[in-house]
Amino acid sequence: MAACIVCEGNIDIPEDTEEGEIIECPECGIELEVVSIDPIELAPAPKEEEDWGE
Amino acid sequence: MKFGILVSYVRFEEKKIFEALQARNIKFDKIYDNEIILDYQRDNTSYDLILDRSISHTRSLQCLKIFNDWGIKTVNNWKVANICGDKSLTTSVLVSKGIPMPHTMIAYSPESALKAIEEMDYPVVLKPAIGSWGRLISKVNDREAAEGLVEHKKTLGTYHHSSFYIQKYIDKPGRDIRVLVIGDKIATAIYRKSSHWLTNASRGATAEAFTVTSEIEELSLKAAEAVGGGILAVDILEDKDKYLVIEINYTPEFKLLHETTGVDIAGMMVDYAMEVAKK
Ligand SMILES: Nc1ncnc2c1ncn2[C@@H]1O[C@H](COP(=O)(O)OP(=O)(O)O)[C@@H](O)[C@H]1O
Ligand SMILES: [Mg+2]
Ligand SMILES: [Zn+2]
Numbered sequence: 001m002a003a004c005i006v007c008e009g010n011i012d013i014p015e016d017t018e019e020g021e022i023i024e025c026p027e028c029g030i031e032l033e034v035v036s037i038d039p040i041e042l043a044p045a046p047k048e049e050e051d052w053g054e
Numbered sequence: 055m056k057f058g059i060l061v062s063y064v065r066f067e068e069k070k071i072f073e074a075l076q077a078r079n080i081k082f083d084k085i086y087d088n089e090i091i092l093d094y095q096r097d098n099t100s101y102d103l104i105l106d107r108s109i110s111h112t113r114s115l116q117c118l119k120i121f122n123d124w125g126i127k128t129v130n131n132w133k134v135a136n137i138c139g140d141k142s143l144t145t146s147v148l149v150s151k152g153i154p155m156p157h158t159m160i161a162y163s164p165e166s167a168l169k170a171i172e173e174m175d176y177p178v179v180l181k182p183a184i185g186s187w188g189r190l191i192s193k194v195n196d197r198e199a200a201e202g203l204v205e206h207k208k209t210l211g212t213y214h215h216s217s218f219y220i221q222k223y224i225d226k227p228g229r230d231i232r233v234l235v236i237g238d239k240i241a242t243a244i245y246r247k248s249s250h251w252l253t254n255a256s257r258g259a260t261a262e263a264f265t266v267t268s269e270i271e272e273l274s275l276k277a278a279e280a281v282g283g284g285i286l287a288v289d290i291l292e293d294k295d296k297y298l299v300i301e302i303n304y305t306p307e308f309k310l311l312h313e314t315t316g317v318d319i320a321g322m323m324v325d326y327a328m329e330v331a332k333k
Contacts, residue, residue: 049110
């Protein structure tokens with residue numbers, strides 16, 4: 001469990017979550033990046049850059 | 055064997071790759087491109103192979119070049135990333151190797167771009183040479199729209215939007231074909247369907263399994279080989295009875311492919327990377 005940095009809602013962080021995963025807050029819908037696992041730390045998901053892609 | 059994966063974020067694809075590595079008992083490091091510091095003068099890594107999954111073309115290309123110069127094998131290698139990350143370079147390579155593509159031109163000023171568009175005739179598609187996910191791609195149906203667009207690109211875009219990559223619009227049947235090539239094999243392929251003319255997965259296209267014909271197999275393998283080979287997703291349009299390649303992606307997302315076909319793409323990628331490492 002972690003608190004959403006925007007709405008303070010509860011976000012369930014599954015056991016197999018990795019650093020660098022993008023998760024969505026179920027309460028407010030914002031996308032967050034898991035920047036650290038131990039301890040859990042969340043940050044706003046990054047803004048898309050022009051050279052990003054698949 | 056020391057295996058590294060260069061990542062920006064951990065998406066569905068990267069998680070699947072981690073799982074595939076774990077299932078094969080292969081030890082690996084996750085190398086976050088946000089955290090990495092590369093000292094040109096000192097090879098401070100000792101990897102046998104690095105698999106590139108960075109989301110950024112700039113970072114991918116620079117890191118792959120450094121790794122390759124240090125003697126580290128990468129999938130894909132920097133030359134492939136260089137060509138595939140830029141639609142102008144891709145087009146030049148594919149056309150020179152005889153791969154069919156839509157008629158495509160490049161021009162560097164709004165005036166010459168308009169001339170090229172008029173010569174090609176409408177509708178045309180303008181794409182940023184470096185870009186993905188269907189972003190900033192425009193279909194232009196007439197001269198008025200073309201005039202506005204080239205002016206906007208020139209005035210409001212970053213400098214690379216002043217390279218006007220212009221392609222004939224292909225009236226395709228509401229879908230395109232995405233073929234995933236791994237080494238000298240086709241891993242799997244799908245149709246991507248949409249009511250919108252852009253059929254990118256990131257634009258909400260839906261997928262349908264595609265049974266690879268010998269013609270598509272031959273075209274995809276030839277196109278992948280032309281840009282240097284590796285793990286490559288070839289985008290193909292149907293133009294009546296012809297097939298035209300439009301681009302090749304060198305760090306392909308494969309969630310839609312995986313969900314549609316059930317093929318263990320991550321496993322195939324890892325096995326291929328291991329083969330490259332042993333070569
Ligand atoms: N010349 C074209 N004619 C018709 N549709 C096109 C053409 N080029 C691209 N498209 C459509 O736009 C999508 C994105 O184009 P693509 O060249 O693959 O760029 P991106 O790198 O953004 O995916 C394609 O999947 C296809 O549906
Ligand atoms: Mg594409
Ligand atoms: Zn929230």
